[in-house]
Amino acid sequence: MQLTKAMLNQRADQVYDVLVVGGGAAGLSAGIYLQRYLLSTLIVDKGKARSFWMQELHNYLGLPPDTPGREVLKQGKAHYLDLDGDYLNAYVEEVIDEGETFAVRVRLGRQNPTYRTFRSRYLIAASGIIDHLPQLANMQNVFDYAGHNLHVCLICDGYEMRDQRAGVFGSSPGSLEVAFPLGWFTPHITLFTNGDFEVDQERRDRFSDAGYRLIEQPIKQFLGENHVMSGVELADGTIVELDTGLISMGSKYHADYLKGIELEYNGGNLVTDPMNRTSHPRIFAVGDLKVGMNQVAIAAADGAQAATQIWRDIRRAEGTRRPAAIAA
Numbered sequence: 001m002q003l004t005k006a007m008l009n010q011r012a013d014q015v016y017d018v019l020v021v022g023g024g025a026a027g028l029s030a031g032i033y034l035q036r037y038l039l040s041t042l043i044v045d046k047g048k049a050r051s052f053w054m055q056e057l058h059n060y061l062g063l064p065p066d067t068p069g070r071e072v073l074k075q076g077k078a079h080y081l082d083l084d085g086d087y088l089n090a091y092v093e094e095v096i097d098e099g100e101t102f103a104v105r106v107r108l109g110r111q112n113p114t115y116r117t118f119r120s121r122y123l124i125a126a127s128g129i130i131d132h133l134p135q136l137a138n139m140q141n142v143f144d145y146a147g148h149n150l151h152v153c154l155i156c157d158g159y160e161m162r163d164q165r166a167g168v169f170g171s172s173p174g175s176l177e178v179a180f181p182l183g184w185f186t187p188h189i190t191l192f193t194n195g196d197f198e199v200d201q202e203r204r205d206r207f208s209d210a211g212y213r214l215i216e217q218p219i220k221q222f223l224g225e226n227h228v229m230s231g232v233e234l235a236d237g238t239i240v241e242l243d244t245g246l247i248s249m250g251s252k253y254h255a256d257y258l259k260g261i262e263l264e265y266n267g268g269n270l271v272t273d274p275m276n277r278t279s280h281p282r283i284f285a286v287g288d289l290k291v292g293m294n295q296v297a298i299a300a301a302d303g304a305q306a307a308t309q310i311w312r313d314i315r316r317a318e319g320t321r322r323p324a325a326i327a328a
């Protein structure tokens, strides 16, 4: 059920089998499997998933290659709600491990927020990441193109960039190295530092040997119309024509709510076993937040694995069949 503020008292004493933080591809997939295992699930999602920002899903078996991410989420949420899962639009602020259960503190609303605490036996961290973008004076100019032909994911969109004039927008010398795998798809590559960092001589030589142009001036704005970026205007007014772009600036990892719990990380990603269990026996991590490939197919598979392992744990602990009627 889609929970509203008015309904929350009805859930005050409930201990869910699983609370899923994040309702993107990974969290919804986990929720669908969990409900089908007759487990009780609450998905808490703050919105603006990476899956939502994905304008077109190009590489998912069985879906037309121009399926918008928001359609995948809409369909996935409807499927989950049909299976009687609970879903709440809210922000998870903190998770406290109480031993047998987790106390999960959520914030509802931005202005005049209210706070609630939910309890669950297991937790799935499906809260994903969000890409850093070039910081220009007018950020709307960046939002107009990011996710359209100004891409953020080489695995997703390298094919779309084939043989095009591509700009690579980095945040550090190392981040520009993505030009080399991009070179598999197109040789026409221009690298931009936006004047933010120096590039060492060894890298300059390698970029130059590969035929990549390096531009170190600040960027004034992206050019284009109807969400199709056609180039860049530099601070001195020079225009660099492009057909496409790739932002390579790293990401913010949405895991602040876990900071009170000791977990193993690799960079910002949670380390898991093959069934997506973290170093904590009752916390699983799925999708972009865990170590692995950032793809919808992987996120969906992760959700299936985590849910299945949690069902195995609970089934082995309880031993008997659970009637559907007491699943919630």
Ligand SMILES: Cc1cc2nc3c(=O)[nH]c(=O)nc-3n(C[C@H](O)[C@H](O)[C@H](O)COP(=O)(O)OP(=O)(O)OC[C@H]3O[C@@H](n4cnc5c(N)ncnc54)[C@H](O)[C@@H]3O)c2cc1C
Residues within 6 Å of the ligand: 021, 022, 023, 024, 025, 026, 027, 044, 045, 046, 047, 048, 049, 050, 051, 052, 053, 054, 055, 056, 057, 058, 059, 069, 090, 091, 092, 093, 126, 127, 128, 129, 131, 146, 147, 148, 151, 152, 153, 156, 157, 254, 257, 286, 287, 288, 289, 293, 294, 295, 296, 297, 299
């Ligand atoms: C522009 C773009 C294009 C892409 N193209 C493709 C493609 O063609 N093919 C492909 O396979 N992949 C593509 N991807 C990658 C794909 O979108 C991700 O791999 C996928 O969305 C990961 O799903 P997820 O569920 O892990 O994370 P998300 O979809 O990001 O979902 C995480 C959810 O958790 C929520 N959340 C975060 N913190 C909290 C909190 N504290 N409390 C409550 N909720 C929280 C977020 O708001 C979000 O709704 C693309 C990504 C982008 C950005």
